[in-house]
Amino acid sequence: GAVVSQHPSWVICKSGTSVKIECRSLDFQATTMFWYRQFPKQSLMLMATSNEGSKATYEQGVEKDKFLINHASLTLSTLTVTSAHPEDSSFYICSAPGPQDYEQYFGPGTRLTVT
Amino acid sequence: EDQVTQSPEALRLQEGESSSLNCSYTVSGLRGLFWYRQDPGKGPEFLFTLYSAGEEKEKERLKATLTKKESFLHITAPKPEDSATYLCAAPSGNTPLVFGKGTRLSVIA
Numbered sequence: 001g002a003v004v005s006q007h008p009s010w011v012i013c014k015s016g017t018s019v020k021i022e023c024r025s026l027d028f029q030a031t032t033m034f035w036y037r038q039f040p041k042q043s044l045m046l047m048a049t050s051n052e053g054s055k056a057t058y059e060q061g062v063e064k065d066k067f068l069i070n071h072a073s074l075t076l077s078t079l080t081v082t083s084a085h086p087e088d089s090s091f092y093i094c095s096a097p098g099p100q101d102y103e104q105y106f107g108p109g110t111r112l113t114v115t
Numbered sequence: 116e117d118q119v120t121q122s123p124e125a126l127r128l129q130e131g132e133s134s135s136l137n138c139s140y141t142v143s144g145l146r147g148l149f150w151y152r153q154d155p156g157k158g159p160e161f162l163f164t165l166y167s168a169g170e171e172k173e174k175e176r177l178k179a180t181l182t183k184k185e186s187f188l189h190i191t192a193p194k195p196e197d198s199a200t201y202l203c204a205a206p207s208g209n210t211p212l213v214f215g216k217g218t219r220l221s222v223i224a
Contacts, residue, residue, distance in 0.1 A: 004158075034211055043202065043214040044159070059210075093158050095211070102147045102206045106158035 023094030121215035138203035
């Protein structure tokens with residue numbers, strides 16, 4: 001089946017620094033990838049849609065200058081959290097569409113802790 | 116506004132004690148109702164997709180059913196390894212999936 005990987009699986013950074021998270025589709029191509037954020041005991045909330053060859057689209061309330069998304073190739077999307085603050089600490093998960101309508105394959109997630 | 120609501124929020128079962136998780140939805144033009152399993156610190160793992168009322172799907176001890184307003188995930192004779200958070204979700208407008216908050220299932224040996 002389709003596999004989506006993320007790197008790193010966890011990261012700790014200091015407030016004010018930037019962190020890059022990678023999302024890769026390992027055995028298939030994805031012109032679109034999705035980035036979600038999940039706070040403890042909360043559900044996944046869509047942050048943005050990453051589009052290969054064009055700008056990402058962001059959900060309402062998500063700061064595009066803070067969460068930079070680059071869909072560098074058909075198998076790689078990156079999310080950069082700029083000037084991170086403790087409130088950005090969360091579990092970030094990416095997904096890519098599968099062959100069936102509306103099916104999504106999820107990555108294993110990245111735990112970000114900002115101190 | 117399309118919504119997906121799950122209940123209960125948490126469920127504790129003895130090993131072998133069957134039960135059901137509920138997912139009610141208000142989604143215009145349902146294009147699929149998805150169930151995922153999520154283990155702590157992991158991404159969601161796909162379980163089932165249901166597309167029309169009356170549809171049922173099974174996988175090992177799990178069976179998912181769908182009506183016009185809700186979906187149930189039935190767990191028969193659960194084992195401790197079934198402990199996880201179970202999420203349901205549905206596409207909504209341009210959003211690929213709107214998720215419920217999940218049900219945290221604990222199965223005690």
